[in-house]
Amino acid sequence: xxxxxxxxxxxxxxxxxxxxxxxxxxxxxxxxxxxxxxxxxxxxxxxxxxxxxxxxxxxxxxxxxxxxxxxxxxxxxxxxxxxxxxxxxxxxxxxxxxxxxxxxxxxxxxxxxxxxxxxxxxxxxxxxxxxxxxxxxxxxxxxxxxxxxxxxxxxxxxxxxxxxxxxxxxxxxxxxxxxxxxxxxxxxxxxxxxxxxxxxxxxxxxxxxxxxxxxxxxxxxxxxxxxxxxxxxxxxxxxxxxxxxxxxxxxxxxxxxxxxxxxxxxxxxxxxxxxxxxxxxxxxxxxxxxxxxxxxxxxxxxxxxxxxxxxxxxxxxxxxxxxxxxxxxxxxxxxxxxxxxxxxxxxxxxxxxxxxxxxxxxxxxxxxxxxxxxxxxxxxxxxxxxxxxxxxxxxxxxxxxxxxxxxxxxxxxxxxxxxxxxxxxxxxxxxxxxxxxxxxxxxxxxxxxxxxxxxxxxxxxxxxxxxxxxxxxxxxxxxxxxxxxxxxxxxxxxxxxxxxxxxxxxxxxxxxxxxxxxxxxxxxxxxxxxxxxxxxxxxxxxxxxxxxxxxxxxxxxxxx
Amino acid sequence: xxxxxxxxxxxxxxxxxxxxxxxxxxxxxxxxxxxxxxxxxxxxxxxxxxxxxxxxxxxxxxxxxxxxxxxxxxxxxxxxxxxxxxxxxxxxxxxxxxxxxxxxxxxxxxxxxxxxxxxxxxxxxxxxxxxxxxxxxxxxxxxxxxxxxxxxxxxxxxxxxxxxxxxxxxxxxxxxxxxxxxxxxxxxxxxxxxxxxxxxxxxxxxxxxxxxxxxxxxxxxxxxxxxxxxxxxxxxxxxxxxxxxxxxxxxxxxxxxxxxxxxxxxxxxxxxxxxxxxxxxxxxxxxxxxxxxxxxxxxxxxxxxxxxxxxxxxxxxxxxxxxxxxxxxxxxxxxxxxxxxxxxxxxxxxxxxxxxxxxxxxxxxxxxxxxxxxxxxxxxxxxxxxxxxxxxxxxxx
Numbered sequence: 001x002x003x004x005x006x007x008x009x010x011x012x013x014x015x016x017x018x019x020x021x022x023x024x025x026x027x028x029x030x031x032x033x034x035x036x037x038x039x040x041x042x043x044x045x046x047x048x049x050x051x052x053x054x055x056x057x058x059x060x061x062x063x064x065x066x067x068x069x070x071x072x073x074x075x076x077x078x079x080x081x082x083x084x085x086x087x088x089x090x091x092x093x094x095x096x097x098x099x100x101x102x103x104x105x106x107x108x109x110x111x112x113x114x115x116x117x118x119x120x121x122x123x124x125x126x127x128x129x130x131x132x133x134x135x136x137x138x139x140x141x142x143x144x145x146x147x148x149x150x151x152x153x154x155x156x157x158x159x160x161x162x163x164x165x166x167x168x169x170x171x172x173x174x175x176x177x178x179x180x181x182x183x184x185x186x187x188x189x190x191x192x193x194x195x196x197x198x199x200x201x202x203x204x205x206x207x208x209x210x211x212x213x214x215x216x217x218x219x220x221x222x223x224x225x226x227x228x229x230x231x232x233x234x235x236x237x238x239x240x241x242x243x244x245x246x247x248x249x250x251x252x253x254x255x256x257x258x259x260x261x262x263x264x265x266x267x268x269x270x271x272x273x274x275x276x277x278x279x280x281x282x283x284x285x286x287x288x289x290x291x292x293x294x295x296x297x298x299x300x301x302x303x304x305x306x307x308x309x310x311x312x313x314x315x316x317x318x319x320x321x322x323x324x325x326x327x328x329x330x331x332x333x334x335x336x337x338x339x340x341x342x343x344x345x346x347x348x349x350x351x352x353x354x355x356x357x358x359x360x361x362x363x364x365x366x367x368x369x370x371x372x373x374x375x376x377x378x379x380x381x382x383x384x385x386x387x388x389x390x391x392x393x394x395x396x397x398x399x400x401x402x403x404x405x406x407x408x409x410x411x412x413x414x415x416x417x418x419x420x421x422x423x424x425x426x427x428x429x430x431x432x433x434x435x436x437x438x439x440x441x442x443x444x445x446x447x448x449x450x451x452x453x454x455x456x457x458x459x460x461x462x463x464x465x466x467x468x469x470x471x472x473x474x475x476x477x478x479x480x481x482x483x484x485x486x487x488x489x490x491x492x493x494x495x496x497x498x499x500x501x502x503x504x505x506x507x508x509x510x511x512x513x514x515x516x517x518x519x520x521x522x523x524x525x526x527x528x529x530x531x532x533x534x535x536x537x538x539x540x541x542x543x544x545x546x547x548x549x550x551x552x553x554x555x556x557x558x559x560x
Numbered sequence: 561x562x563x564x565x566x567x568x569x570x571x572x573x574x575x576x577x578x579x580x581x582x583x584x585x586x587x588x589x590x591x592x593x594x595x596x597x598x599x600x601x602x603x604x605x606x607x608x609x610x611x612x613x614x615x616x617x618x619x620x621x622x623x624x625x626x627x628x629x630x631x632x633x634x635x636x637x638x639x640x641x642x643x644x645x646x647x648x649x650x651x652x653x654x655x656x657x658x659x660x661x662x663x664x665x666x667x668x669x670x671x672x673x674x675x676x677x678x679x680x681x682x683x684x685x686x687x688x689x690x691x692x693x694x695x696x697x698x699x700x701x702x703x704x705x706x707x708x709x710x711x712x713x714x715x716x717x718x719x720x721x722x723x724x725x726x727x728x729x730x731x732x733x734x735x736x737x738x739x740x741x742x743x744x745x746x747x748x749x750x751x752x753x754x755x756x757x758x759x760x761x762x763x764x765x766x767x768x769x770x771x772x773x774x775x776x777x778x779x780x781x782x783x784x785x786x787x788x789x790x791x792x793x794x795x796x797x798x799x800x801x802x803x804x805x806x807x808x809x810x811x812x813x814x815x816x817x818x819x820x821x822x823x824x825x826x827x828x829x830x831x832x833x834x835x836x837x838x839x840x841x842x843x844x845x846x847x848x849x850x851x852x853x854x855x856x857x858x859x860x861x862x863x864x865x866x867x868x869x870x871x872x873x874x875x876x877x878x879x880x881x882x883x884x885x886x887x888x889x890x891x892x893x894x895x896x897x898x899x900x901x902x903x904x905x906x907x908x909x910x911x912x913x914x915x916x917x918x919x920x921x922x923x924x925x926x927x928x929x930x931x932x933x934x935x936x937x938x939x940x941x942x943x944x945x946x947x948x949x950x951x952x953x954x955x956x957x
Contacts, residue, residue: 268903
């Protein structure tokens with residue numbers, strides 16, 4: 001009896017141990033497969049240097065969500081690519097001169113930007129024989145991917161399509177190939193046709209060309225023409241107008257169910273941190289481009305601890321009240337989707353909404369989209385006192401109707417660069433590919449397609465309306481859209497994006513985090529300004545104030 | 561009642577006892593034996609060597625390097641990376657400098673509820689100390705250790721009370737991680753226990769449900785996070801009609817800090833309850849029947865049986881289980897990263913995510929510093945937990 005009991009107990013115990021073992025094994029297996037790096041990081045992940053690997057011993061690597069597949073803009077990829085016109089211009093004379101060469105171009109997880117590169121890659125192969133691989137990573141990883149790849153001499157990429165803002169950090173250590181001579185010799189490029197701003201700002205650093213612009217980037221404001229017309233309202237001139245309109249339409253049906261007054265991407269760790277400067281710049285910068293928006297030109301003190309930035313923060317936060325409930329988690333792809341499905345009365349964006357709205361597969365607002373220069377302010381910052389003062393001929397020399405506009409050249413447009421450490425044949429092929437993408441035959445079509453994410457940057461693209469009509473834009477719509485972009489581009493008070501060393505840290509880390517915390521109600525307005533100020537000062541002090549100041553002044557010296 | 565070894569923690573991690581045993585010189589008298597012993601010693605070294613090298617390479621060396629990185633600043637210069645040693649600057653920045661509000665949060669005045677909680681925690685800890693002083697296994701060293709642990713735990717409670725209860729206060733990543741760990745484990749443990757108790761009954765279909773309840777654990781955390789991201793979307797998600805019915809159509813989980821944290825905790829509970837469940841089920845199945853039978857004969861009701869027999873018998877396995885989950889839970893990163901991207905603001909950022917985001921922005925020093933702080937917190941809490949609970953668990957048997 002006793003023995004029997006013990007045995008049954010033993011068996012029980014064995015069962016229990018078995019179950020335990022099973023559980024632990026499951027856990028182990030999970031820990032192994034659960035490693036999420038594989039989900040969005042591309043197959044060609046570069047070997048991280050030993051030092052970074054060490055830093056992450058307790059940091060489980062995780063995927064980033066920037067590449068979230070939920071963006072409605074993603075839907076555009078499903079639309080069958082319109083067959084491209086046969087490429088007319090070949091970058092160099094000999095055909096199939098790159099037979100057997102393979103080039104790897106790194107850019108961010110699109111679909112925009114990556115789409116045209118992927119689509120035109122095979123065409124380029126047919127012309128030159130070079131095989132083109134487009135590798136994509138989430139936007140928030142792109143900068144460090146390039147840095148790590150180049151600094152560890154892994155050099156798995158031949159070229160990059162990147163933010164021209166990052167050039168100081170890449171050019172100084174010598175990662176980017178100097179393209180000046182190549183561009184000069186390249187007739188097919190029609191370099192003079194590229195607008196001066198992009199030649200000087202997006203392509204050059206310290207007088208040399210390092211990139212080929214592929215995209216013209218400006219923030220503009222969009223509104224629903226039909227809705228505003230019906231309500232007898234004019235498109236917003238000032239940010240206060242913007243708020244009033246947004247307020248009026250919040251929750252109203254604009255033809256496609258209850259909608260929102262204003263849709264602005266406010267997601268952290270995405271491409272949203274530029275929008276605060278759409279508002280702030282119109283109050284901080286009034287004396288022309290060379291005045292600058294981010295720092296004081298004498299002391300390199302951040303211009304964030306003043307009445308203008310405070311007012312901008314208040315305005316920005318108020319737009320959240322008249323937006324979608326989950327606006328704080330929306331990327332630009334999401335807000336574009338919302339606007340194109342007729343849910344928003346107003347939106348701020350790059351030039352993309354204008355072209356995306358034309359795509360019948362995804363858009364419900366074709367010919368109902370108005371584009372305008374970013375709204376302005378009738379009060380601007382007096383830098384001596386830190387107070388806001390009324391606009392007059394002295395304080396706002398470039399004002400229209402007493403309103404100071406400061407169109408923000410946020411980001412500066414995706415541009416292609418070549419890895420200086422690549423083999424020379426591959427470098428030639430990569431340059432040829434970027435040149436091919438930039439040539440009018442290709443780009444004049446690409447900038448009219450919403451899915452490409454490319455916006456016009458050539459004079460001919462602003463002047464010649466035929467490609468725009470071809471995709472179904474009416475004359476008035478084309479004039480309106482291109483007019484707004486050209487207005488912004490030609491404004492003497494354009495706001496240049498920050499382009500000093502480590503600007504990525506200033507904006508993508510300090511500014512982005514503080515604004516996100518402010519919008520979430522975790523920081524008060526004054527705490528936010530202090531946090532940005534302290535964070536920026538810390539970086540400036542770490543790198544060296546004089547060095548940063550000199551570099552800041554040099555970037556503002558860029559003649560438009 | 562059978563006395564079983566309550567905890568395996570002491571010996572399970574390191575192989576050192578084995579190594580020491582192997583290196584012990586064998587007592588010899590003759591010369592021949594001396595030679596044999598020497599060869600044996602060499603053989604031992606040869607056999608153990610590779611293992612030591614592997615351990616050094618994969619565990620110790622990275623640990624030391626990351627410690628060095630946590631005290632340095634990296635910059636990219638022509639031709640490579642420049643690593644500059646800066647001492648404790650990164651830690652200083654985290655604990656007292658510009659990152660302080662990020663890591664520790666913003667404090668506010670403590671409301672009455674906070675004082676009550678603090679007094680409660682102090683009372684509990686004091687009572688524990690008092691009991692320790694009266695206990696058989698009392699020692700001065702133990703008292704000092706417990707005293708220090710009590711002070712640190714109270715400081716932790718103070719931090720939580722200061723940052724979470726009132727409006728201007730805002731929890732930093734440390735508090736948020738603690739909230740994830742404690743809220744998550746509490747729910748996971750009790751739901752898991754409930755399910756285990758349910759499925760240990762002779763109910764129809766229990767085998768089927770055992771498998772079903774295990775499924776969440778099998779999904780990768782990123783999958784879970786995406787799923788919850790869809791479920792918690794009030795505007796487009798599958799529950800939209802229900803929320804609209806309640807008039808909540810314009811509320812979003814991801815825009816309110818506490819709702820966002822709640823979403824993360826729910827996802828975590830959903831995913832990890834099965835682990836608790838399966839281990840507790842195993843524990844329950846392994847319980848001896850005799851005490852239960854005796855209790856029934858003595859006329860105990862079910863509640864009494866659970867309270868005085870089952871619960872006590874489950875304590876050892878529960879202790880281990882909670883320890884494992886605790887260590888694991890401190891490393892939560894995938895859920896908040898995918899579900900909310902650490903947002904709104906930094907409201908759902910855990911320590912690991914904090915470190916990861918710092919790493920992603922190439923602040924390797926800051927990232928390693930956060931990781932080391934996390935290591936300290938986990939080690940402290942793990943050790944304190946084991947020490948505080950061990951005697952209690954042994955006593956219970």
